[in-house]
Amino acid sequence: MRILLVDDSKAMRVIVRRQLGRLGVDDADVVEAANGTEALAAVHDAQPDLIVSNWNMPEMDGHQLLRTLRAEGNDVPLGFITSESTADMRMEASAAGALFVISKPFTAADFAPILSAVAA
Amino acid sequence: MIIGVEEVSEIATSVWASLLERELYEAPVAGALPAAAQVAIDGAWTGRVRVETSVALARRLTSQMFDVPEDDVDDEMMSDAIGELANIIGGNVKALLPTPSKLGLPEPRGGAPAEVIAEAGLACEDEPVTVVVEKFPGPDDRPD
Numbered sequence: 682m683r684i685l686l687v688d689d690s691k692a693m694r695v696i697v698r699r700q701l702g703r704l705g706v707d708d709a710d711v712v713e714a715a716n717g718t719e720a721l722a723a724v725h726d727a728q729p730d731l732i733v734s735n736w737n738m739p740e741m742d743g744h745q746l747l748r749t750l751r752a753e754g755n756d757v758p759l760g761f762i763t764s765e766s767t768a769d770m771r772m773e774a775s776a777a778g779a780l781f782v783i784s785k786p787f788t789a790a791d792f793a794p795i796l797s798a799v800a801a
Numbered sequence: 802m803i804i805g806v807e808e809v810s811e812i813a814t815s816v817w818a819s820l821l822e823r824e825l826y827e828a829p830v831a832g833a834l835p836a837a838a839q840v841a842i843d844g845a846w847t848g849r850v851r852v853e854t855s856v857a858l859a860r861r862l863t864s865q866m867f868d869v870p871e872d873d874v875d876d877e878m879m880s881d882a883i884g885e886l887a888n889i890i891g892g893n894v895k896a897l898l899p900t901p902s903k904l905g906l907p908e909p910r911g912g913a914p915a916e917v918i919a920e921a922g923l924a925c926e927d928e929p930v931t932v933v934v935e936k937f938p939g940p941d942d943r944p945d
Contacts, residue, residue: 689906692866692882696820699868737888737904764892765904785889786820 682800685712685729687720687746688762689738693785697733697762703789704796717741721749729757731799733792736763736770736782747777758799762787803846804897804934809921812893813852813932820889821862823925830922831929837910838884840891844902848915848936850891852883858928859883880909894934913937 684706688694694713702708712727714720718741720734732750734743741749743761750757760781761774774782780798783791810827817825836859839851854862856879863882864871884907895904915935923930 690881690885690888692863692878692885695867737906739906764889765895766892767896767900769901785892786816788819 682706682730682796683710683712683727685714685720685723685727685732685734687714687717687723687732687734687738687743689715689735691715693735693762700787700789700792701796704793706796717743717746717749720746724750724755724757731780731795732757732759734759734761736761736774737765744773744777747774747779751778760795803899804894804919806919806921808897809890809894809919809932809934810923813890813921813923813930816886816889816893817925820886821865823862825923825925825930828922828924828929830920831931834929834931836879836883838880838887838907839910839912840887840907841905841912842891842895842898842902843905845899846902846936848918848934849905849912850887850894851910851931851933851935852887852890853910853929853931853933854883854925855928858925858930861926861928862886884908890932 714723716738736743747759758780762783764785766784771782781795814825834853836856837853839849841849859879860871860874863874863879866882888907915937918936919934921932
């Protein structure tokens with residue numbers, strides 16, 4: 682499974698990679714982008730099976746990324762990791778078509794059902 | 802009072818434990834600490850949340866978060882790592898505040914003076930950590 686990891690914090694990308702690795706995801710199957718704009722280019726190049734994106738980012742945030750992908754007719758599964766998972770934010774993400782919302786801080790266990798669902 | 806020292810300490814301790822697997826415990830509030838980052842909250846409640854610590858602890862935590870030796874840690878990496886801690890703690894603080902509001906991106910310490918709502922004095926491995934919640938004057942604070 683190829684995963685596109687989108688976060689403006691390199692530290693957080695390393696942490697998410699580590700958690701995905703604990704679930705058996707090969708490091709080579711994880712592609713990174715630092716914001717939504719970079720992610721759009723990476724989607725076209727890497728053809729990911731799943732996008733794990735931060736919600737709040739400079740240039741293009743996660744919500745804009747999701748809306749842009751759907752407007753392009755791209756239905757790749759996409760979910761958010763965020764430090765501000767209020768009820769309003771979750772409703773907004775769900776309405777936009779997000780597969781999941783994971784709150785920071787998180788553990789590998791939070792990603793396990795998502796990887797299973799996408800792999801099925 | 803919307804949020805106090807106890808709530809801020811609980812959030813920071815929980816983030817430290819789950820993200821870093823390190824203990825954060827109560828300690829006297831230190832003076833301004835050199836490694837700091839903050840996030841703004843803007844909306845129904847307007848203010849900021851700042852995380853401060855020593856350079857020694859910032860370097861240690863950054864080394865862990867990036868999975869590199871401490872000698873390989875540079876200022877940009879420390880700024881990223883402490884900024885992410887401020888982001889996560891700030892996001893969890895925001896969840897306890899009036900809505901709607903937006904969380905800003907992590908930034909270095911700075912900005913206009915504001916009222917200190919809560920200042921949690923903490924420590925990790927004998928190094929000081931302070932989490933500060935500051936509020937800007939809102940419509941309710943303006944004179945008639």
